[in-house]
Amino acid sequence: MGFKGILKEIVVESGGLGGVIMGYDGIAIExxxxxxxxxxxxxxTIEYASVLKEIKRTVGVLKTGELEEVSIITEKCCIIVRGVSEDFFAALVLPADGNFGKARFLLKRSAPAFRESLQ
Amino acid sequence: MGFKGILKEIVVESGGLGGVIMGYDGIAIExxxxxxxxxxxxxxTIEYASVLKEIKRTVGVLKTGELEEVSIITEKCCIIVRGVSEDFFAALVLPADGNFGKARFLLKRSAPAFRESLQ
Structure with a gap:
């Protein structure tokens, strides 16, 4: 169903505020x-993209395998990021009372579909 | 019971590899x-400290409230970080098959005790 359809499904099901497929350079695809x-x-997501690039670099230095998921929780919101390829990630923004567990699950489950749509 | 006692309890109960109380400057207290x-x-943890400093800065720019938790999952391990004061954080390193949910819960529950020990 393409990027937008998958993103919409994840956002709606998890009670999220928005979802994005973005490059580590901060440029969104969808x-x-x-x-x-x-x-x-x-x-x-643009502000966090540069942080994610830094995390990816650190993970590379530490040699603990590929970066799979990053989540950053603040008082007002939560962002969950899943790497889908060398250059792109999927990110979901949730309100503080969003369903964190479900959002993680949905994002993980959708990673192969995102990967496929990128090819 | 002091930092070390709390850290040991969290590490043992969650099946973790290690826990640390550290400044954003990368210097560990315990x-x-x-x-x-x-x-x-x-x-x-030292490598991630500089990344965390960058995340904290970004969170400040975005004005979405205080930084509460960061987790970074890679193929071989997972690190969960909880801010305990302006200058310090508690971090827990888990193996890939560690109990992520329990570790998050234990770290969150211990934050007030860490805060108290810091005073």
Whole structure:
């Protein structure tokens, strides 16, 4: 169903604010943002992209295998990121009371579909 | 029971490899490392400290409240970090098959005790 369909499904099912497929350079391929998210999901993911690049570099130095998932929880929101290829990741932004466990599960389950759509 | 006692309890109960209380400058106050962890927990946490500093800075820019938790999962291990004060965080390193949910819960539950011991 393509990137947007998968993103929409994950966002709706997890009670998320938005989802995005983005390069580590901060450029989005596709996104699905819920109306009235109250948070600037786009700015959020762009800002975090450079942090993720740094995490990816550190993981490379430490030689503990490929980066699979990163989650960053703050008082107001939570971002869950899953690496889908060498250059791209899928990110989901949740409100503080979102279903963290379900969001992680859905993102993990969708990774192969994202990977396929990237080829 | 002090830092070391709390760290040991969390590491043992979650099946972790090691736990540490560390400053964002990468200097550890206390640590508990399981014997034969097979991973250099110390190097791991020091390398991630600079990444965490960067995450903390980004969270400050985004104004989504205080940083509460960060987790980074790679093929071979998982690190869960919880901010305990402006300058310090508690980090737990788990093997890939460790109990992620329990470790998150235990670290969250122990945050007030860490905070108290820091004063």
């Amino acid at each position: 996104e699905y943002l819920r109306e009235a998210a109250g948070l600037d999901v786009q700015t959020l | 640590e508990y490392l399981r014997e034969a962890a097979g991973l250099d927990v110390q190097t791991l």
